[in-house]
Amino acid sequence: MTIRRVAIIGLGLLGGSLSLALREKLPGIATTGYDRDPATRTRAAERGLVGTVYDTAGEAVSGCELVVLCVPVGAIGEAARDIADVLPSHAIVSDVGSSKRSVQKALAEALPSHTCVPAHPVAGTEQSGPDAGFATLFDGRWCILTPPDGAPQQAIDDLTALWQALGAKVEIMDAEHHDLVLAVTSHIPHLIAYTIVGTASDMEDVTRSEVIKYSAGGFRDFTRIAASDPVMWRDVFLNNRDAVLEMLGRFTEDLTALQRAIRSGDGETLHELFSRTRDIRRSIIDEGQDDASPDFGRDH
Numbered sequence: 001m002t003i004r005r006v007a008i009i010g011l012g013l014l015g016g017s018l019s020l021a022l023r024e025k026l027p028g029i030a031t032t033g034y035d036r037d038p039a040t041r042t043r044a045a046e047r048g049l050v051g052t053v054y055d056t057a058g059e060a061v062s063g064c065e066l067v068v069l070c071v072p073v074g075a076i077g078e079a080a081r082d083i084a085d086v087l088p089s090h091a092i093v094s095d096v097g098s099s100k101r102s103v104q105k106a107l108a109e110a111l112p113s114h115t116c117v118p119a120h121p122v123a124g125t126e127q128s129g130p131d132a133g134f135a136t137l138f139d140g141r142w143c144i145l146t147p148p149d150g151a152p153q154q155a156i157d158d159l160t161a162l163w164q165a166l167g168a169k170v171e172i173m174d175a176e177h178h179d180l181v182l183a184v185t186s187h188i189p190h191l192i193a194y195t196i197v198g199t200a201s202d203m204e205d206v207t208r209s210e211v212i213k214y215s216a217g218g219f220r221d222f223t224r225i226a227a228s229d230p231v232m233w234r235d236v237f238l239n240n241r242d243a244v245l246e247m248l249g250r251f252t253e254d255l256t257a258l259q260r261a262i263r264s265g266d267g268e269t270l271h272e273l274f275s276r277t278r279d280i281r282r283s284i285i286d287e288g289q290d291d292a293s294p295d296f297g298r299d300h
Ligand SMILES: NC(=O)c1ccc[n+]([C@@H]2O[C@H](COP(=O)([O-])OP(=O)(O)OC[C@H]3O[C@@H](n4cnc5c(N)ncnc54)[C@H](O)[C@@H]3O)[C@@H](O)[C@H]2O)c1
Pocket: 009, 010, 011, 012, 013, 014, 015, 034, 035, 036, 037, 040, 070, 071, 072, 073, 075, 078, 079, 096, 097, 098, 099, 120, 121, 122, 123, 124, 125, 126, 127, 128, 129, 130, 132, 229, 232, 236
């Protein structure tokens, strides 16, 4: 199917970036948008994020071939129900949510007769809202598609071609596997950042000005991640509960082993782990340079 018109529901960081990337890289495609927050709709129109911002989701999806839901994963069901009665029957529905199992279920329940192909562009920042988006966010980044069994190949191909045209590399994955992988690579790192910054703040009596004063070091990296949107991340943890809890169990065991090594003065264990993790960091950097990743080296 030729995609001529794309509706974007949710005009924050991801919706805004997707709209700007579409407008810049695929200018032949018309874009429409809706956000449930009136102030966001006004700002999105001022920034020209999409061709037309509508006051209802129904108007935004009218006549489109593709709808992309760019809302927190806990709001996907509601956003899909909002358009269910007016969505053109041939339209493909996708999303950008950070967890995929619950999204797949919510879409199947809300839109049983439509073609739904969930997606997750693994690219973002700690910013949110209609001013946060930028057109190059997806350049050289992975976008993981998690089509349910029986999804039409044509729809998968159309979505793959679209994300590739926006600069992303596409991978197809089972939703369950996606959630397990992302629990380790994205969700638990965020949980650790939220925890360490929370712990430091709870210790304010002891640390007070030192937290600010010395935050140019490793702690500063954690504060960037811990500044990420609270609604988005609340929803990620509630919607990827099983995978996060499973991986958190393994993480806790490894942390306990390190605790034991420190207590018993086992420097060999510490040195071996730290050498291994340094190699991992170096290989990620090498890969990033090969990809010319756009935000590599930004101020973390
Ligand atoms: N932030 C990241 O780094 C990142 C990266 C990849 C994927 N994601 C995923 O992208 C999605 C959007 O995240 P974001 O960072 O753009 O958040 P954001 O807060 O910047 O934008 C979300 C927008 O959705 C709107 N919204 C909420 N419920 C709605 C509804 N029912 N109907 C219409 N609009 C609604 C909000 O008003 C808000 O403007 C989330 O599912 C998130 O998991 C985020």
